[in-house]
Amino acid sequence: MDLQLSGRVAVVTGASKGIGLAVARTLAEEGAHVVAASRTASAEWPGKVVHVAVDLMDPQAPAEVVARAVEEFGGLDILVNNAGGPPPGVTLPRAGFMTPDDADWGAMFEFNLFSLVRMIRAAVPIMVERGGGSIVNVSSTIARQPGAINVDYGAAKAAVNQVGKAVAEEFGPQGVRVNTVTPGPVLTDWWTKDGGAAEVFAGMVGSDRDSVITEVAPTMMKLTTGRLIHPQEVADAIVLLASPRSGSTTGADFAVDGGSLKEL
Template identity: 30%
Template sequence: MTGRSAVITGGGSGLGAAIARSLHSQGAEVILVGRDEAKLAAVTAGLGSRARWLTADVSDAASVDALREALADTEVSILVNNAGIPGPVAALTDIEVGDWDEVFAVNVRGTYLLCKAFLPGMIERGDGDVINVASVSGKRPLAHRTPYCASKMAVIGLTSTLAFEVGPSGVRVNSLSPGPVAGPRMERNFRLEAARSGSSVDDAEQAFVSRAALGRMVTEDEVGAAVVAMLGMPGMCGADVDLSAGMVA
């Protein structure tokens, strides 16, 4: 990947930071995008050369336009749409409209806006890769997570259709669907589920990971490695890659 430039949204922590580390280790220039300057700066400092950061709100069209303008002199050939929020843990009938809309604004609208911003350059050059981070939760029932699950299924649908739109131009579009990833986000979900159900946090976690063949969550570094592997498969387009430790859809 030497000589390639990658924009990674949600790059200030978690999966975004892990994906940035993996791409950077393979020689790519990485541009971390997010809303928290301190977190973005910390990740960038840890990477050293060939890394920089820019702030943007992926759900806001004007903010994404400003990001595109800031990178007008950069040949972005890899776009990883990783920015996302988990949303509420509650029955659908208890979810507020504003909370529902916020999940779709970040998880789906954000993916659309970033693709709209950076695909034209890839199409003009006849080459490029877009990887949209979805989730196995978009492909199987997960009670009390309707906005998140629906948004991730929307990302998968966006991916498969977009692949057929831009594939003839030489641009590859794929999605990566991690299962539960060990880290702060899942810890938050387990706490919320425990509070909702009256169980312990440990019981909520065990109930979740017991659905996976390997009986565990995947790691952030495994997700980063999967992105690198996908980019190494030039014949892959319109695919959704399951990385879930065997959590069957």
């Protein structure tokens, strides 16, 4: 299926690994001009990807990224707000409402919500000037399943969902579509790295890292598929929503969650 992405200009945040890397690579393979925003570069990007080295905790960074896309390619058609998760230097999961303090809450919202708001704020005028565009925000199932784990992260992602709906409603008549993709647990280095989520969970439940990844987490999170999600599976949904082939889809939330969300 031709996704009609050839020649379109896309910005992907958090593009150096995991879901963001898969999105950047897939967009480039589909013929899009890709601007990858991340603190570090990736050797796995196709050669034509343009890297902007930024820390999205810096309030000036989003405007810098969008300006680079305009400078390199003349505009912006697609924005994938993928950057999120633990702020730099933070390890998740974090158990209990009382655990994060004010600074933890502030950093979590700065990285997961405010950077996204600033990216949208920078992108929308350019898209409107070009007659439209597509924004895809990456959320999390924890936004829809509140609990005692990662409360601050879940609250930030719930706010992301609300912002996406609001922007879709306001700017849809001007041709800007905004959708959300909600992944469940994705097999990235958030889970697999030394000291990552798998090791933290293993310490909580008296297991080991590999068992958490293959058995404990899928069971605990009620994954119907019985396994963590591959980044490419999420990327494929994001790229389809970014494509003009999804031209009548806006304000929607697509779960790529292994079946963990059971409610209607």
